[in-house]
Amino acid sequence: MDELLRIRGLTVRFYTYDGVVQALENVDLDINQKETFGLVGETGCGKTLTALSILRLIPPPGRIECGSICFNIDDENEPVDLLTISEDGIRAIRGSKISMVFQEPSAALNPVYTIGDQISEVILLHRRQELGQRALEAVNALLAETPGFISTLARPIWLMERKLYQQVIQAPSSLWLTIISRIFLVKRLLWRLKDEAQKITISVLGEVEIPDPQRLTRQYPHQLSGGMEQRAVIAMALACSPKFLIADEPTTSLDVTIQAQILELLNRLKVEWESSILYITHDLGVAAEICDRVGVMYAGSLCEIAKVDDLYANPLHPYTKALLAAVPKLGEEPHSIGGSVPDPLEPPPGCRFHPRCSSAMEKCREQVPLMRELAPGHFVACYMY
Amino acid sequence: MTELRFWLYQARKNPLSLVGIAIVLIFVIIAILAPFLAPPPEGHIDAYQIPRDGYSPTPKPPSQEYKFGTTQGQYDIFYGVIWGTRSAFKVGLLVIGMVLVIGILLGSIAGYFGGLVDEIIMRITDIFMAFPPLILAMAITVALGPSLNSVIIALTLVSWPIYTRLIRGDILTVREEDYVEAARGVGSSHLRIIARHILPNSIYPTLIMASLDIGAVVLSAAALSFLGLGAPEGYADWGQMIQFSRNWIVGPPGNPLAYWYTVTIPGLFILFFVLGWNLLGDAFRDILDPRLAKR
Numbered sequence: 001m002d003e004l005l006r007i008r009g010l011t012v013r014f015y016t017y018d019g020v021v022q023a024l025e026n027v028d029l030d031i032n033q034k035e036t037f038g039l040v041g042e043t044g045c046g047k048t049l050t051a052l053s054i055l056r057l058i059p060p061p062g063r064i065e066c067g068s069i070c071f072n073i074d075d076e077n078e079p080v081d082l083l084t085i086s087e088d089g090i091r092a093i094r095g096s097k098i099s100m101v102f103q104e105p106s107a108a109l110n111p112v113y114t115i116g117d118q119i120s121e122v123i124l125l126h127r128r129q130e131l132g133q134r135a136l137e138a139v140n141a142l143l144a145e146t147p148g149f150i151s152t153l154a155r156p157i158w159l160m161e162r163k164l165y166q167q168v169i170q171a172p173s174s175l176w177l178t179i180i181s182r183i184f185l186v187k188r189l190l191w192r193l194k195d196e197a198q199k200i201t202i203s204v205l206g207e208v209e210i211p212d213p214q215r216l217t218r219q220y221p222h223q224l225s226g227g228m229e230q231r232a233v234i235a236m237a238l239a240c241s242p243k244f245l246i247a248d249e250p251t252t253s254l255d256v257t258i259q260a261q262i263l264e265l266l267n268r269l270k271v272e273w274e275s276s277i278l279y280i281t282h283d284l285g286v287a288a289e290i291c292d293r294v295g296v297m298y299a300g301s302l303c304e305i306a307k308v309d310d311l312y313a314n315p316l317h318p319y320t321k322a323l324l325a326a327v328p329k330l331g332e333e334p335h336s337i338g339g340s341v342p343d344p345l346e347p348p349p350g351c352r353f354h355p356r357c358s359s360a361m362e363k364c365r366e367q368v369p370l371m372r373e374l375a376p377g378h379f380v381a382c383y384m385y
Numbered sequence: 386m387t388e389l390r391f392w393l394y395q396a397r398k399n400p401l402s403l404v405g406i407a408i409v410l411i412f413v414i415i416a417i418l419a420p421f422l423a424p425p426p427e428g429h430i431d432a433y434q435i436p437r438d439g440y441s442p443t444p445k446p447p448s449q450e451y452k453f454g455t456t457q458g459q460y461d462i463f464y465g466v467i468w469g470t471r472s473a474f475k476v477g478l479l480v481i482g483m484v485l486v487i488g489i490l491l492g493s494i495a496g497y498f499g500g501l502v503d504e505i506i507m508r509i510t511d512i513f514m515a516f517p518p519l520i521l522a523m524a525i526t527v528a529l530g531p532s533l534n535s536v537i538i539a540l541t542l543v544s545w546p547i548y549t550r551l552i553r554g555d556i557l558t559v560r561e562e563d564y565v566e567a568a569r570g571v572g573s574s575h576l577r578i579i580a581r582h583i584l585p586n587s588i589y590p591t592l593i594m595a596s597l598d599i600g601a602v603v604l605s606a607a608a609l610s611f612l613g614l615g616a617p618e619g620y621a622d623w624g625q626m627i628q629f630s631r632n633w634i635v636g637p638p639g640n641p642l643a644y645w646y647t648v649t650i651p652g653l654f655i656l657f658f659v660l661g662w663n664l665l666g667d668a669f670r671d672i673l674d675p676r677l678a679k680r
Contacts, residue, residue, distance in 0.1 A: 055570055057566065057569055057570060060499075060500075091572045091573075091574065092572060093572070094569070094570055094571060094572035095570060095571030095572040096572065099570065099571060100567070100570045102563050102566070102567055102570075104563055107562060107563035107564065108563045108564050108566075108567040109564055109567075110564040110568070110582055110585075110586070111564075111586065112585045112586055113585075121571075121573075121581075122571045122572075125571065125572060125573065126571075126572065233567075236567075236571070237571075
């Protein structure tokens with residue numbers, strides 16, 4: 001299987017007044033084409049930070065210290081390192097090649113714009129050339145077809161529009177066009193771009209199974225239910241058919257029936273759009289439902305990666321075992337994991353899980369265990385094996 | 386269309402805001418129609434210069450020719466207050482306009498980027514805010530030489546720090562919202578994020594304060610004029626009209642209200658102007674803020 005994303009040695013630190021927080025230590029991760037990779041772990045273990053690092057959105061005072069994130073944009077070109085390309089380069093990738101669905105859909109939508117405006121914005125930002133092409137076709141059709149009186153009146157305007165849209169197709173970000181699109185009245189000549197973006201928006205909203213997408217484009221976020229909002233957010237993420245979708249706990253704030261619908265939707269879209277998904281969750285049940293492979297994180301590093309069936313049938317890392325035991329079952333007392341999550345300011349030396357591990361050895365206190373492949377596709381970072 | 390209906394609905398719900406809108410509208414009409422309400426006499430060079438009827442220091446009561454009477458130095462009160470409306474709008478709108486531009490620019494830079502830039506801009510606002518505003522405005526006007534333009538510059542320099550801080554504070558809260566992160570996540574540039582996602586969500590308190598402040602600015606300008614630091618003598622300006630009447634607040638013994646028109650008429654104009662803008666500010670709050678009660 002082809003690799004889509006390869007993270008090597010990713011280390012993120014936060015320089016706070018209290019000291020250096022070692023948020024991520026040496027994260028190694030591969031994500032293949034057309035697969036769903038699940039990232040599970042407790043709150044604060046670095047799942048979301050891993051996702052934000054991929055988009056280079058770590059908020060200050062956080063810094064990506066070292067590592068590389070190689071991303072295969074398409075099959076013809078060499079993979080690029082997302083951590084070293086320019087600010088403009090990463091901005092062009094965000095939203096068009098890699099996009100993200102946030103945990104709280106009601107917070108991820110801007111309250112002062114309609115859903116249609118917000119989704120069109122993404123399309124206008126990244127698919128200008130395509131919009132120009134569609135607009136040009138519309139103008140050409142008008143020029144060719146409309147007969148008689150109206151056509152003689154409007155013809156000069158249409159000809160001007162055609163010139164502009166040809167420009168848009170040739171050089172969508174040229175200085176000249178930027179100036180034109182700022183001038184009052186003149187920018188009205190470019191209205192067809194918005195119109196076409198609106199049409200694409202409606203079709204994308206239809207893709208995410210929203211009834212009556214036409215009406216939804218005119219609604220504000222607060223007029224929607226949680227499930228609808230999350231669909232709109234997913235539509236926004238999918239608006240430019242990205243190759244890689246990061247879903248950061250997209251169903252956590254939804255109730256169970258909606259959750260099932262959203263999971264089904266993501267599964268269907270993944271197959272249809274041939275993209276990969278990085279699915280972040282703390283719910284092992286959801287991960288089992290949707291993922292092909294799962295990585296378990298603890299205190300800023302990965303401790304086990306395996307195919308989903310492997311992981312649940314045969315967990316190897318003591319932390320994974322404890323996590324699976326802690327899943328609540330009907331009629332049983334829940335098992336909690338003894339001890340608490342280590343202080344990220346002063347993480348324990350050696351394996352970070354050793355203070356809570358029942359089978360910790362002398363070696364665990366001194367050295368950090370490395371990832372090793374025990375069975376094909378099953379990686380564990382533990383000295384027990 | 387539905388927006389407009391919603392606005393009208395909001396305005397009807399709060400009759401005081403309608404009063405505010407009406408008062409400000411009346412003043413706008415007065416300012417626009419000034420040349421017709423109080424036509425400058427033949428051969429008058431500067432229309433803002435109040436025509437005078439002789440040089441006698443004693444005010445004359447309202448008459449056929451001078452509807453509101455004349456004040457000290459025989460300046461026509463009617464002409465003064467009508468053309469003074471234009472000066473009031475000029476001062477209020479110019480000062481608030483400039484303050485908004487400076488405040489939005491510096492406030493969003495400080496709030497959005499944070500760090501050292503924020504620190505520098507905020508310390509400069511601290512320096513300005515360390516002085517009592519009216520005293521600082523007086524000092525600046527004196528330094529620039531008394532005139533209406535100096536008053537405008539002085540009041541701008543005194544008020545921008547408050548606006549910068551207000552906008553910065555609102556931007557700081559909105560900056561952390563998820564939708565800003567989401568906008569960054571779809572590849573928007575800094576400028577686009579500030580202009581399209583942060584400002585529309587954080588500008589309302591500032592706009593409301595601006596409309597409340599137009600009245601306050603006119604009041605401060607009147608205070609400066611009253612102290613003799615504003616417009617040159619004879620210039621149509623409400624503050625100056627009140628200055629003229631300073632010696633005539635109380636009339637001669639036995640008839641204390643003899644010169645009531647010299648104080649009361651310009652005073653009423655200032656009062657209603659400030660009241661109108663204050664009520665309008667409240668109306669703006671009800672109408673503009675989409676987060677308020679739009680269900």
